[in-house]
Amino acid sequence: MRKFLTYSVFFLLAGSLCSAQIQQSQQAPSPPPPEGTKPASTNIVGAEYPRIDSLRRAFFRVRAPEAQNVVVSLGNVAFTKGEDGFWTGVTAPLDPGFHYYTLKINGVDVTDPSSETFFGAGRLMSGIEVPEEGVDFYDIKKVPHGDIRNRIYFSKTTGTWRRLNIYVPAGYDKDKKNRYPVLYIQHGGGEDERGWAVQGKTDIILDNLIAEGKAQAMLVVIPNGNVSRPGMSGGGYNDEAMAVFREELFGSIIPFIESNYRVKPDAANRAIAGLSMGGGQAFYTGLRNTGNFANVGVFSTGLFGGIGRQSGTAFDPETIIPGILTNPGSFNNKLKVFYISVGEQDPRIEPTRKLIQTFRDKGLRVEFASFPGSHEWQVWRKSLNDFTQKLFK
Amino acid sequence: MRKFLTYSVFFLLAGSLCSAQIQQSQQAPSPPPPEGTKPASTNIVGAEYPRIDSLRRAFFRVRAPEAQNVVVSLGNVAFTKGEDGFWTGVTAPLDPGFHYYTLKINGVDVTDPSSETFFGAGRLMSGIEVPEEGVDFYDIKKVPHGDIRNRIYFSKTTGTWRRLNIYVPAGYDKDKKNRYPVLYIQHGGGEDERGWAVQGKTDIILDNLIAEGKAQAMLVVIPNGNVSRPGMSGGGYNDEAMAVFREELFGSIIPFIESNYRVKPDAANRAIAGLSMGGGQAFYTGLRNTGNFANVGVFSTGLFGGIGRQSGTAFDPETIIPGILTNPGSFNNKLKVFYISVGEQDPRIEPTRKLIQTFRDKGLRVEFASFPGSHEWQVWRKSLNDFTQKLFK
Numbered sequence: 001m002r003k004f005l006t007y008s009v010f011f012l013l014a015g016s017l018c019s020a021q022i023q024q025s026q027q028a029p030s031p032p033p034p035e036g037t038k039p040a041s042t043n044i045v046g047a048e049y050p051r052i053d054s055l056r057r058a059f060f061r062v063r064a065p066e067a068q069n070v071v072v073s074l075g076n077v078a079f080t081k082g083e084d085g086f087w088t089g090v091t092a093p094l095d096p097g098f099h100y101y102t103l104k105i106n107g108v109d110v111t112d113p114s115s116e117t118f119f120g121a122g123r124l125m126s127g128i129e130v131p132e133e134g135v136d137f138y139d140i141k142k143v144p145h146g147d148i149r150n151r152i153y154f155s156k157t158t159g160t161w162r163r164l165n166i167y168v169p170a171g172y173d174k175d176k177k178n179r180y181p182v183l184y185i186q187h188g189g190g191e192d193e194r195g196w197a198v199q200g201k202t203d204i205i206l207d208n209l210i211a212e213g214k215a216q217a218m219l220v221v222i223p224n225g226n227v228s229r230p231g232m233s234g235g236g237y238n239d240e241a242m243a244v245f246r247e248e249l250f251g252s253i254i255p256f257i258e259s260n261y262r263v264k265p266d267a268a269n270r271a272i273a274g275l276s277m278g279g280g281q282a283f284y285t286g287l288r289n290t291g292n293f294a295n296v297g298v299f300s301t302g303l304f305g306g307i308g309r310q311s312g313t314a315f316d317p318e319t320i321i322p323g324i325l326t327n328p329g330s331f332n333n334k335l336k337v338f339y340i341s342v343g344e345q346d347p348r349i350e351p352t353r354k355l356i357q358t359f360r361d362k363g364l365r366v367e368f369a370s371f372p373g374s375h376e377w378q379v380w381r382k383s384l385n386d387f388t389q390k391l392f393k
Numbered sequence: 394m395r396k397f398l399t400y401s402v403f404f405l406l407a408g409s410l411c412s413a414q415i416q417q418s419q420q421a422p423s424p425p426p427p428e429g430t431k432p433a434s435t436n437i438v439g440a441e442y443p444r445i446d447s448l449r450r451a452f453f454r455v456r457a458p459e460a461q462n463v464v465v466s467l468g469n470v471a472f473t474k475g476e477d478g479f480w481t482g483v484t485a486p487l488d489p490g491f492h493y494y495t496l497k498i499n500g501v502d503v504t505d506p507s508s509e510t511f512f513g514a515g516r517l518m519s520g521i522e523v524p525e526e527g528v529d530f531y532d533i534k535k536v537p538h539g540d541i542r543n544r545i546y547f548s549k550t551t552g553t554w555r556r557l558n559i560y561v562p563a564g565y566d567k568d569k570k571n572r573y574p575v576l577y578i579q580h581g582g583g584e585d586e587r588g589w590a591v592q593g594k595t596d597i598i599l600d601n602l603i604a605e606g607k608a609q610a611m612l613v614v615i616p617n618g619n620v621s622r623p624g625m626s627g628g629g630y631n632d633e634a635m636a637v638f639r640e641e642l643f644g645s646i647i648p649f650i651e652s653n654y655r656v657k658p659d660a661a662n663r664a665i666a667g668l669s670m671g672g673g674q675a676f677y678t679g680l681r682n683t684g685n686f687a688n689v690g691v692f693s694t695g696l697f698g699g700i701g702r703q704s705g706t707a708f709d710p711e712t713i714i715p716g717i718l719t720n721p722g723s724f725n726n727k728l729k730v731f732y733i734s735v736g737e738q739d740p741r742i743e744p745t746r747k748l749i750q751t752f753r754d755k756g757l758r759v760e761f762a763s764f765p766g767s768h769e770w771q772v773w774r775k776s777l778n779d780f781t782q783k784l785f786k
Contacts, residue, residue: 044516045585045619066500107459110503117510117517123437124510124517140554145545152538152596161533173653176569192438203545226438260566 034059040115042098042129047114056130058091062112064105071104072112074128095345096132097378098199100125118199121190127199132378137385138201143211144170148197148222153256157227157248164253165197166261167220169210179262181218181269181392183295184249185384186225186278193224195275196384199377205385216392219263223253225278237280237303238313246285250292268336271391273297275380287321290334295391297339299383300375305351317355328364337390341369343379427452433508435491435522440507449523451484455505457498464497465505467521488738489525490771491592493518511592514583520592525771530778531594536604537563541590541615546649550620550641557646558590559654560613562603572655574611574662574785576688577642578777579618579671586617588668589777592770598778609785612656616646618671630673630696631706639678643685661729664784666690668773680714683727688784690732692776693768698744710748721757730783734762736772 030048037051037059049061064070065085071078072089079089100120102109111117115126146169155162172180185202187195196202202220209215227248232240258265272293274282279301286296306315318325331338342352349370356368367390371382423441430444430452442454457463458478464471465482472482493513495502504510508519539562548555565573578595580588589595595613602608620641625633651658665686667675672694679689699708711718724731735745742763749761762779766772 044512046515064499064501068499105501105503106457106461106499108457108498108503109506110498110501111506111510111517113502113504113516115517117504119437122439123506124504124508140545142547147545148543150541150543150590150596152533152540152600154535173566197543203543207545 030061040128040130042116042127043114044116049114050112050128052094052128052130056093056096058094058128058130060087060089060091060112062087062103062114067105069104069106073101073104073109074099094128094130095373095376095378096130096135097373097376097381098127098129099376100127102126119192119194120188120199123190137208138204138381139208140204141208141211143207145207146170146172146203146210148203151256151260153252155227155248155252157229157244157252162224163193164224165193165222166257167197167202167206167222168261169206169217169219171217172219172262177262179264181216181271182257182261182263183218183220183271183273183388183391184253185220185222185272185297186274186281187222188274188276188278188300192226193222196220196222200381200384202384205381206388209385209388215388218388218392219257219261221253221257223249225274225281237277237284242281242284245281246289249285250289267292267294267334269392271295271297271337273299273339273384273387274301275299275383276301276375279303284320287324287331287338290331294335295337295339296335297337297383297387298341299380299387300342300346300348301352302348304355305348315351317358324364325358325362328359328362332363332365335365337367337387338365339367339369339387339390341371341379341383341386343373343375344370345372345374346379348375423454433521433523435509435520436507437509442507443505443521445487445521445523449486449489451487451521451523453480453482453484453505455480455496455507460498462497462499466494466497466502467492487521487523488766488769488771489523489528490766490769490774491520491522492769493520495519512585512587513581513592516583530601531597531774532601533597534601534604536600538600539563539565539596539603541596544649544653546645548620548641548645550622550637550645555617556586557617558586558615559650560590560595560599560615561654562599562610562612564610565612565655570655572657574609574664575614575650575654575656576611576664576666576781576784577614577616577646578665579616579667579674581667581669581671581693585619586615589613589615593774593777595777598774599781602778602781608781611781611785612650612654614646614650616642618667618674630670630677635674635677638674639682642678643682660685660687660727662785664688664690664730666692666732666777666780667694668692668776669694669768672696677713680717680724680731683724687728688730688732689728690730690776690780691734692773692780693735693739693741694745695741697748698741708744710751717757718751718755721752721755725756725758728758730760730780731758732760732762732780732783734764734772734776734779736766736768737763738765738767739772741768 033051037053039048040050040052051059060072063086070087074091077089077091079087081087103112112126117124118127149166151164152161185196210217227244270293272282272286279298280303282296283298286293304315342349359366369386371379373379426444430446432441433443433445444452456479463480467484470482470484472480474480496505505519510517511520542559544557545554578589603610620637663686665675665679672691673696675689676691679686697708735742752759764772764775
């Protein structure tokens with residue numbers, strides 16, 4: 001905490017900044033924290049709250065002396081005001097994993113000043129990481145580490161410079177010759193290229209899998225899948241949005257990757273996956289282009305329940321992917337891995353199970369996995385961890 | 394805007410998320426924006442406000458129907474409530490460049506949901522980019538682009554895994570043999586390794602300079618300079634904090650960089666620089682180790698005015714850097730570039746000018762530059778742009 005005191009000295013001289021009053025919330029003497037609680041790992045450095053206990057409840061303490069009410073979106077728990085101007089509240093036990101949240105202070109949704117921020121729901125949100133007992137596949141370990149590279153590329157589709165992230169595995173820079181397989185992975189609606197890089201912990205998950213020999217060393221390309229042309233109607237994963245995404249991927253992203261990285265440029269060594277909206281993109285783009293992608297992963301997509309389609313258009317797999325039901329053999333021949341996953345408490349599980357059954361009845365080979373949890377990152381981290389172990393073998 | 398409508402459909406099914414009510418602020422029909430204004434480039438995708446006009450005034454429009462008052466920290470301008478529940482306000486003309494800001498809603502400092510967030514003042518802040526007429530050195534251009542790599546390394550000092558960013562210039566991956574000079578650059582107090590990577594636009598500035606032949610191709614290492622050991626007293630740039638920073642740099646960061654990147658490992662090809670607190674770190678660590686760094690850049694540090702020293706300890710250059718006043722010739726021999734800069738409206742300019750005069754009176758060679766602006770990123774971007782043109786030649 002002493003670090004913040006020093007910071008505020010610097011900033012007091014800085015006329016254009018405004019930190020002095022903000023830092024007070026860090027400096028106010030705090031009562032001892034509730035026993036058995038620890039600060040969330042998603043907090044900013046030095047922030048003691050929110051804290052989590054062994055029951056996975058989150059304890060909040062927020063300074064807002066002039067507020068009339070403070071509510072956290074995690075179960076809409078209303079906080080209680082103390083005489084010191086701090087509001088405190090405790091959530092019900094939370095599911096393990098990462099959750100977006102906001103505070104509602106006097107009816108206005110805002111981020112928690114104690115939390116790092118994460119791009120989700122189309123804006124920056126607070127986030128809280130709830131540990132899952134016995135689960136460490138996304139913890140940083142003493143293994144060789146790759147990196148996440150933030151690159152600028154030119155999109156022919158949008159006519160603008162855009163940024164994407166790329167996970168590059170340990171050893172790539174040193175071997176200088178080998179070519180690597182590559183996974184293109186998409187975030188969900190309201191997220192962007194930061195999703196898999198930050199919330200998804202792609203680098204840590206792959207570092208661990210590769211070090212343990214459970215996954216092949218691969219590059220993971222993490223683009224911003226929100227692509228639109230001026231005047232475009234729709235969005236999400238209707239046919240037009242999918243066509244624009246496909247154009248961006250094949251016209252700009254893949255050529256950029258293949259001319260700048262030592263990746264293997266054949267379908268067997270290319271995979272596409274995504275979560276939610278991105279799962280729909282992987283389904284559409286992967287299965288319509290099996291000559292380019294022999295590996296397809298679809299996590300938690302609402303597409304199978306008809307979400308994101310033009311109004312009045314139900315989901316029909318054969319319409320979207322001609323031949324998928326009438327000629328499954330050609331897909332079985334071309335696809336090395338076709339993988340679908342969903343959270344066990346996600347309402348999307350019912351249409352997903354139904355589709356899996358339809359596929360299997362028709363003889364289409366598809367792997368299905370479900371994980372505890374709703375429509376959330378813990379399911380997607382586990383999906384990535386599971387899917388990537390099946391690839392490129 | 395239609396994109397957000399689609400997002401909210403997806404999120405309505407997601408029990409653990411909370412975006413539906415947030416997205417309303419994006420969806421509400423807006424009055425036509427004030428003439429001659431454009432959305433700030435620091436806004437999240439799709440956000441129409443804040444907007445900036447040709448006088449560099451910022452126009453805000455924030456939905457907070459239940460709030461009693463809304464104030465923006467940029468000049469503490471109070472907003473006016475409209476019947477639609479939106480609060481609007483206009484700042485005085487702002488200095489060009491990047492400014493941190495927050496909104497105070499009913500007395501609580503929060504970020505603006507329409508803005509990207511930036512780590513400054515020890516927390517996530519909103520930020521607004523105000524264009525400077527005729528200045529384009531930090532605009533993305535059609536030139537070869539390097540990248541920013543986010544790496545995990547182990548700190549022997551803190552005993553933890555930490556993250557740093559590295560700018561790697563275009564062409565580095567392809568030439569496979571050449572070694573590059575390297576600049577280690579530090580953020581200010583309350584910031585972290587995101588400062589130079591995001592607010593500072595280091596990648597774009599270096600891409601442009603290198604493409605124009607104005608700067609040598611170099612790597613720029615952007616660590617998190619907030620290093621402390623458990624039980625450490627102080628912080629900022631007192632002697633103990635400086636010793637810990639030095640240990641981190643020499644004991645963990647430089648060995649990590651030199652064993653993982655093709656950099657030239659000699660003083661002539663190593664530079665250290667920083668802003669504010671980081672300028673103090675560069676001054677201390679660079680000038681005390683001229684056998685390791687022949688190039689030192691100090692931007693806008695408060696050190697020369699005594700800020701950040703132990704209480705009661707005035708700034709005396711000879712105490713901090715033995716020989717700097719009594720044996721300037723040895724520094725002139727060892728230093729290829731010794732550069733100091735500061736903003737012309739920064740109160741630090743007076744002690745800085747005084748020190749420059751003292752140095753010059755003693756015969757110490759030092760380059761001095763000042764730029765319009767206060768204690769802010771526009772001065773530091775210009776300092777980086779200026780300093781790196783002098784390096785490694």
